[in-house]
Amino acid sequence: MTLEGTYAPSKQRWVRDQVEAFEASDGARANTLRDTGDPIVVITSVGARSGKLRKNPVMRVERDGTYVAIASKGGSPDHPEWYHNFLAHPEVELQDGPGKHTYVARLAEGEERDEWWRYAVETWPTYASYQERTDREIPVFVLERVA
Numbered sequence: 001m002t003l004e005g006t007y008a009p010s011k012q013r014w015v016r017d018q019v020e021a022f023e024a025s026d027g028a029r030a031n032t033l034r035d036t037g038d039p040i041v042v043i044t045s046v047g048a049r050s051g052k053l054r055k056n057p058v059m060r061v062e063r064d065g066t067y068v069a070i071a072s073k074g075g076s077p078d079h080p081e082w083y084h085n086f087l088a089h090p091e092v093e094l095q096d097g098p099g100k101h102t103y104v105a106r107l108a109e110g111e112e113r114d115e116w117w118r119y120a121v122e123t124w125p126t127y128a129s130y131q132e133r134t135d136r137e138i139p140v141f142v143l144e145r146v147a
Helices: 013-024 081-088 110-123 126-133
Strands: 040-046 053-059 066-070 091-096 099-107 140-145
Touching (some): 013 040, 053 081, 066 110
Antiparallel strands (some): 040 053, 040 091, 066 140, 091 099
């Protein structure tokens, strides 16, 4: 299923540019984080308040077909905007390279959250330093593909 609605590009130019280049090349270009070269996916969600489609590059953390999205916002004291979108509208689209599929996002808690957090930090160690920068526990969303 494809999400429908009006796309509202990010207010941040680098996000807009990366998403545009990623999608225009079917994930062949702009598929890494701009500063580190680490792989990303692009997740489309529905705005919690606006109802508009929002697209964000997110670090690629995947295991056995299940992805996680870490709501770190670089260790900021508040959650990224997409955190609220996922809670309000858990059906999202995730594009990893040329593959684009529908997923359901759910907030992981307890042992499941801890297990995915450890895996995310193994995949991208910078997450650990982000957690050190903030008093909030950084949320972990599990994204499971819709059949």
